[in-house]
Amino acid sequence: MSEAIIRIQEADFDLTGEISALRKNDPQVGAVVTFLGTVRDMNDGSQVRGMTLEHYPGMTEKALEDIVTQASARWDIRKALIIHRVGPLLPEDQIVLVAVTSAHRGEAFSACEFIMDFLKTDAPFWKKEETPEGGRWVDARVSDDAAIAKWDKAEKLKP
Incomplete structure (x- = not known):
């Protein structure tokens, strides 16, 4: 079972610092794959001036932990980090970071994409x-x- 680090927060995050901390002191990490989602200024043909993200505390973290558990069952990953912002956001603001460490890139890429895909549909x-x-x-x-x-x-x- 890999380690899941889940944070739901209003504050912005430092991408470089988060990745550095995720892989620190783990010489078995050979790959780090990340996805960074940001606020766009257009969606469905309309200008977006800003957005507000809401969540269900406790339930959201549990749903994200379950998604990482599913990814860990499929791929040999070391750690998975999910940071998701809530509250008011503006175009270009960071919304979500999903980062996965593994010994090999293929597993890290697949697990990161899997986590992000299920986050979009299964997290409240x-x-x-x-x-x-x-x-x-x-x-x-x-x-x-x-x-x-x-x-x-x-x-x-x-097979």
């Missing part, structure tokens, strides 16, 4: 965008559902 976060037309809640995308469906298919294809 709610996003409200502020547009010139007013506020709107953002629904799940069909592409997010398709992204997790590929993992079920890949599992069924395993």
